[in-house]
Amino acid sequence: MYLRIILLVVAMFLSSCGGGGSSSSSQNTDQPSPVIIYDTLRDAAETKSNIFVGSLYNDGYMQHNDNSATYRTELARHFNMMSLEYSISMEEIWKDENTIDFSRPDAAFDYARANNIAVRVTHLIWHSTIPEWLSAGSYSDAEVESLVQGYVTTVMNHYITNYPDVYTEWNVINEAVSNDSPTELRNTFFLQKLGSDYIAKAFQWAGAVSSSAKLYINDYGCIGSSNWNKSRKTTLVGVVNDLISRDIRIDGIGFQGHFSIDQYEEDINDIRLDFADYADLGIELAFTELDIRINDNLSGQNISKEQIQEDFYKNIYQLCIDTPECKSVSLWGLADHLSFMNTGYASWLAQSEDWPLLIDENMQTKDVYDVILEILAGNSSRHRV
Numbered sequence: 001m002y003l004r005i006i007l008l009v010v011a012m013f014l015s016s017c018g019g020g021g022s023s024s025s026s027q028n029t030d031q032p033s034p035v036i037i038y039d040t041l042r043d044a045a046e047t048k049s050n051i052f053v054g055s056l057y058n059d060g061y062m063q064h065n066d067n068s069a070t071y072r073t074e075l076a077r078h079f080n081m082m083s084l085e086y087s088i089s090m091e092e093i094w095k096d097e098n099t100i101d102f103s104r105p106d107a108a109f110d111y112a113r114a115n116n117i118a119v120r121v122t123h124l125i126w127h128s129t130i131p132e133w134l135s136a137g138s139y140s141d142a143e144v145e146s147l148v149q150g151y152v153t154t155v156m157n158h159y160i161t162n163y164p165d166v167y168t169e170w171n172v173i174n175e176a177v178s179n180d181s182p183t184e185l186r187n188t189f190f191l192q193k194l195g196s197d198y199i200a201k202a203f204q205w206a207g208a209v210s211s212s213a214k215l216y217i218n219d220y221g222c223i224g225s226s227n228w229n230k231s232r233k234t235t236l237v238g239v240v241n242d243l244i245s246r247d248i249r250i251d252g253i254g255f256q257g258h259f260s261i262d263q264y265e266e267d268i269n270d271i272r273l274d275f276a277d278y279a280d281l282g283i284e285l286a287f288t289e290l291d292i293r294i295n296d297n298l299s300g301q302n303i304s305k306e307q308i309q310e311d312f313y314k315n316i317y318q319l320c321i322d323t324p325e326c327k328s329v330s331l332w333g334l335a336d337h338l339s340f341m342n343t344g345y346a347s348w349l350a351q352s353e354d355w356p357l358l359i360d361e362n363m364q365t366k367d368v369y370d371v372i373l374e375i376l377a378g379n380s381s382r383h384r385v
Contacts, residue, residue, distance in 0.1 A: 124171065
């Protein structure tokens with residue numbers, strides 16, 4: 001295991017003695033700077049880098065798994081932010097127009113409170129999590145708008161009121177940019193029912209609940225070198241600038257960051273340039289769902305692939321630290337075997353197995369973890385024991 005935090009202070013003294021009946025000595029009072037050795041990403045981030053380091057909270061394995069106790073311990077040990085997904089998704093908790101079941105997300109917030117972990121709510125409005133009773137109901141557009149506004153207001157009020165001590169960031173809108181027509185907004189139920197201005201409405205509703213809650217828009221594929229990436233970037237920037245120009249509060253942009261090592265050489269410089277452009281908008285930035293695949297070519301693991309993955313991760317974390325607007329880097333999974341790629345949820349990928357995260361299936365940190373730890377610690381020396 002690692003040492004938790006060890007402060008090593010080495011004092012060196014030099015002395016010299018003269019001959020005969022007299023002697024003289026001199027002492028060098030210069031001492032090397034203390035070397036601080038950190039155990040976990042959380043230790044280093046909280047002490048040195050001032051960004052959140054996060055992971056996914058999934059109640060399937062955090063509460064209902066034979067290894068739940070281990071996972072709960074390890075999440076709190078390594079990370080100081082956690083992302084909720086289906087634990088708080090609209091279709092899971094909004095049972096009917098009069099009932100929101102907070103039991104699942106409350107359990108997650110209780111865990112966050114007990115372990116002093118920040119929470120990212122993913123997501124308030126997402127086209128993939130609409131309750132069937134709402135989407136298939138015979139509600140007018142005005143009725144849908146009223147219901148969705150009530151949902152956003154009620155959920156945010158519940159957690160701001162009952163968990164004021166848990167720092168929370170809200171992905172108000174997720175995946176608004178079209179996948180197939182990246183110069184346009186995605187043609188979703190919300191756009192159809194609430195109108196083309198539904199994003200502005202959602203941020204206005206969320207902003208009315210709290211003047212201090214952090215409100216984000218979150219999407220994928222909006223950084224990188226391809227024309228598709230550039231088109232999605234233009235669309236997302238347009239949405240954000242529209243909100244800013246209308247004085248509708250938006251606090252940040254979240255980038256999902258589901259990358260592959262195949263993208264590294266081609267994309268990393270564009271990712272840096274794109275990030276700088278987003279920083280110029282004057283709002284916060286975050287990597288919200290980071291993982292880096294190594295098995296798109298179906299050839300398994302090898303040292304060469306792992307080195308590229310390590311370089312890619314290193315650049316992403318360093319980019320966040322070097323960008324004042326960047327506030328967090330959150331992984332999309334606690335360990336490899338818990339990644340969506342290895343749990344049957346990635347049917348769109350060619351591979352059925354991958355190793356995309358910093359902790360392996362035995363809950364041991366990988367070499368890449370050590371590299372990120374050094375970056376978060378300001379390149380401090382570290383020793384494993």
